[in-house]
Amino acid sequence: MSEPKPGRPPRAVDVAAAAEVSIATVSRAFNNPEKVAPAIRERVLATAKAMGWMPHAAGSALARRRTSIVGAVIPTLDNEVFAAQVGAMQTAFAERGITLLLSCFNYDQDQAVHDVQAMLARGVEALAIVGEAHRPELFAGIRARHIPYVVTYSHRPDSPHACVGFDNRQAFHTIARHLLDLGHESIGVIIQPTAGNDRVAARLDGVREALAERGFGIRPQHLCEGEWSIDFGRQSVRAMLTTDPTPTAVICGNDYLAIGALLEARAMGLSVPRDLSITGFDDIAISRQLDPPLTTMHIDNHEMGRRAADYLLACLEGGQPAATPPLVPTLIRRGTTAAPHH
Amino acid sequence: MSEPKPGRPPRAVDVAAAAEVSIATVSRAFNNPEKVAPAIRERVLATAKAMGWMPHAAGSALARRRTSIVGAVIPTLDNEVFAAQVGAMQTAFAERGITLLLSCFNYDQDQAVHDVQAMLARGVEALAIVGEAHRPELFAGIRARHIPYVVTYSHRPDSPHACVGFDNRQAFHTIARHLLDLGHESIGVIIQPTAGNDRVAARLDGVREALAERGFGIRPQHLCEGEWSIDFGRQSVRAMLTTDPTPTAVICGNDYLAIGALLEARAMGLSVPRDLSITGFDDIAISRQLDPPLTTMHIDNHEMGRRAADYLLACLEGGQPAATPPLVPTLIRRGTTAAPHH
DNA sequence: ACGATCTATGTAAGCGCTTACATCGACGGT
DNA sequence: ACCGTCGATGTAAGCGCTTACATAGATCGT
Numbered sequence: 232m233s234e235p236k237p238g239r240p241p242r243a244v245d246v247a248a249a250a251e252v253s254i255a256t257v258s259r260a261f262n263n264p265e266k267v268a269p270a271i272r273e274r275v276l277a278t279a280k281a282m283g284w285m286p287h288a289a290g291s292a293l294a295r296r297r298t299s300i301v302g303a304v305i306p307t308l309d310n311e312v313f314a315a316q317v318g319a320m321q322t323a324f325a326e327r328g329i330t331l332l333l334s335c336f337n338y339d340q341d342q343a344v345h346d347v348q349a350m351l352a353r354g355v356e357a358l359a360i361v362g363e364a365h366r367p368e369l370f371a372g373i374r375a376r377h378i379p380y381v382v383t384y385s386h387r388p389d390s391p392h393a394c395v396g397f398d399n400r401q402a403f404h405t406i407a408r409h410l411l412d413l414g415h416e417s418i419g420v421i422i423q424p425t426a427g428n429d430r431v432a433a434r435l436d437g438v439r440e441a442l443a444e445r446g447f448g449i450r451p452q453h454l455c456e457g458e459w460s461i462d463f464g465r466q467s468v469r470a471m472l473t474t475d476p477t478p479t480a481v482i483c484g485n486d487y488l489a490i491g492a493l494l495e496a497r498a499m500g501l502s503v504p505r506d507l508s509i510t511g512f513d514d515i516a517i518s519r520q521l522d523p524p525l526t527t528m529h530i531d532n533h534e535m536g537r538r539a540a541d542y543l544l545a546c547l548e549g550g551q552p553a554a555t556p557p558l559v560p561t562l563i564r565r566g567t568t569a570a571p572h573h
Numbered sequence: 574m575s576e577p578k579p580g581r582p583p584r585a586v587d588v589a590a591a592a593e594v595s596i597a598t599v600s601r602a603f604n605n606p607e608k609v610a611p612a613i614r615e616r617v618l619a620t621a622k623a624m625g626w627m628p629h630a631a632g633s634a635l636a637r638r639r640t641s642i643v644g645a646v647i648p649t650l651d652n653e654v655f656a657a658q659v660g661a662m663q664t665a666f667a668e669r670g671i672t673l674l675l676s677c678f679n680y681d682q683d684q685a686v687h688d689v690q691a692m693l694a695r696g697v698e699a700l701a702i703v704g705e706a707h708r709p710e711l712f713a714g715i716r717a718r719h720i721p722y723v724v725t726y727s728h729r730p731d732s733p734h735a736c737v738g739f740d741n742r743q744a745f746h747t748i749a750r751h752l753l754d755l756g757h758e759s760i761g762v763i764i765q766p767t768a769g770n771d772r773v774a775a776r777l778d779g780v781r782e783a784l785a786e787r788g789f790g791i792r793p794q795h796l797c798e799g800e801w802s803i804d805f806g807r808q809s810v811r812a813m814l815t816t817d818p819t820p821t822a823v824i825c826g827n828d829y830l831a832i833g834a835l836l837e838a839r840a841m842g843l844s845v846p847r848d849l850s851i852t853g854f855d856d857i858a859i860s861r862q863l864d865p866p867l868t869t870m871h872i873d874n875h876e877m878g879r880r881a882a883d884y885l886l887a888c889l890e891g892g893q894p895a896a897t898p899p900l901v902p903t904l905i906r907r908g909t910t911a912a913p914h915h
Numbered sequence: 916a917c918g919a920t921c922t923a924t925g926t927a928a929g930c931g932c933t934t935a936c937a938t939c940g941a942c943g944g945t
Numbered sequence: 946a947c948c949g950t951c952g953a954t955g956t957a958a959g960c961g962c963t964t965a966c967a968t969a970g971a972t973c974g975t
Contacts, residue, residue, distance in 0.1 A: 290930090461858065517803065628932065
């Protein structure tokens with residue numbers, strides 16, 4: 232008879248002893264309930280509950296060779312778009328009894344490599360990673376272990392990775408086109424650091440391309456690159472408006488920057504959109520509430536998280552799921568864009 | 574000689590074979606490097622690196638009887654205050670090689686119980702939990718396993734739990750006092766659901782108490798309770814301002830509600846703070862950017878996360894750390910409060 | 916009534932790792 | 946030269962669980 236040690240969590244063998252069955256039956260009662268006679272099953276389950284026992288994940292993982300853990304690698308939780316994505320993934324995985332391990336690499340590629348290593352050591356069975364601008368060893372490490380992964384928030388047509396996202400270049404091409412079609416010819420850009428961030432680089436390309444198609448370009452003094460924050464948006468607009476000629480519209484890399492731009496423009500006494508058009512990107516919760524409400528592009532981050540999770544889940548069940556079509560961000564024309572005022 | 578199976582991740586025994594040492598030495602090279610001769614250590618480490626091997630967490634956890642996992646239980650990532658707290662914890666734990674497991678219970682007590690169970694099964698060694706309004710079995714389960722835990726975002730003087738937070742009642746007493754001192758006598762409240770949320774309930778008590786001290790109360794029609802969202806803030810203010818008498822000030826349960834209140838008041842043509850004073854709570858990033866900037870209370874969520882982590886870390890190292898003193902939220906008087914206009 | 920078949924349960928061999936303990940030289944004191 | 950000591954390494958016993966395989970009744974067809 233197994234002697235349950237006091238002060239330590241019970242083990243399967245303790246439950247087995249208490250329920251007067253073998254340890255195998257205890258395990259089966261939890262993992263293959265249909266394989267054990269109803270009466271015994273109930274007895275085992277009841278005893279386990281009474282003793283507060285559940286199969287310990289480490290032992291189970293070892294024996295099963297399945298950890299039921301998957302990892303999500305995002306830049307930061309401070310941006311609600313990633314938080315939403317993570318939330319959706321967590322929900323999708325939880326339904327299947329899978330635990331989500333989270334890592335925030337803070338836009339630091341070395342940190343990302345390190346975090347992924349740690350996750351691999353924890354035995355993650357799949358990974359979702361924001362962006363594809365990562366050190367090669369990051370993907371190499373994952374591939375070496377034959378672990379399925381998916382890149383989110385990005386979707387280049389010719390990416391070597393499975394991805395669930397949208398075409399950042401295309402999206403910003405659309406935004407720029409919107410402004411060009413309104414008649415803007417002098418367009419400024421306030422954007423996050425492009426270094427080590429494929430998504431942002433693609434966005435800038437998209438703008439450049441759209442402008443070039445109409446024979447325009449971005450004046451160097453109308454391009455501000457820096458941390459995505461309301462403050463950087465503010466200071467960038469202020470700087471731009473001291474140039475001559477001034478831009479009649481500003482494309483911002485995300486909504487935070489756009490909010491800063493909008494607030495500062497108004498603080499400077501400009502009328503938006505009459506004197507300056509402003510666009511954001513992401514459509515965060517506050518954007519529609521501003522005065523005037525922000526013209527931006529809406530991304531369904533929830534959907535993106537769910538799709539990423541579904542893709543990985545499918546991989547885990549042995550499938551080689553079809554690549555999902557890219558998501559399409561939609562332009563939400565609200566109050567911060569209009570034809571330029573002369 | 575161990576034959577590394579192709580297509581499967583290498584194991585310690587494979588590394589041992591390749592480096593021509595015993596498996597014990599491999600383990601020591603990683604966990605007690607000082608116990609193995611430098612030459613051999615280097616050889617082992619190099620072989621391991623070449624083979625892409627790291628100790629597998631499940632095996633290690635089992636043998637060591639330490640998982641190096643701790644759990645954080647928060648309501649949602651959609652609120653930046655919790656996201657910040659989690660970020661800080663993650664950083665603090667990562668420094669010690671500890672993995673943070675996250676659960677969002679979406680303000681659902683059953684979900685919280687379930688998530689905590691899952692975490693216990695995963696072998697978390699400590700837990701940080703937002704709020705103390707949880708089912709008794711949640712805490713009972715944790716206690717039964719003698720696992721250290723700490724309650725965050727709350728700090729009642731006579732709480733049975735270790736907590737890292739602040740006194741919600743006191744904080745809202747301070748806010749109400751601020752408005753009373755400005756001369757307001759008719760004060761409305763827009764607040765999150767109090768059911769199953771000790772923090773919110775304490776806030777409302779704080780307001781009531783402060784008003785009562787001056788002989789005032791909250792008129793039922795001036796108390797709106799609902800989901801924390803900008804929209805609910807908007808609709809609550811609109812409703813309140815159709816009553817007679819109207820409140821001259823509104824205390825909001827958090828900044829999102831306050832932002833809604835502010836936007837709607839302005840949309841209705843009111844001048845803030847001349848016609849209506851508004852206060853928030855949390856001091857989220859956008860609040861200082863509003864026009865006028867929001868009067869609110871600042872909580873250092875980062876500090877709270879770090880302290881919670883430090884407390885748990887101390888417990889894990891065997892200490893019985895002293896209870897930390899409560900954090901003190903500070904009132905940030907900005908532009909949305911002033912004396913009532915007659 | 917007997918063996919074939921099937922179902923419910925038990926036995927025991929790992930899963931990949933850590934670590935107490937055993938072993939084995941090298942070294943130094945006498 | 947011998948023994949004690951000590952430091953480096955190896956051996957093997959688990960950690961808590963799952964599961965292939967063995968076993969033992971029960972069931973059924975003939």
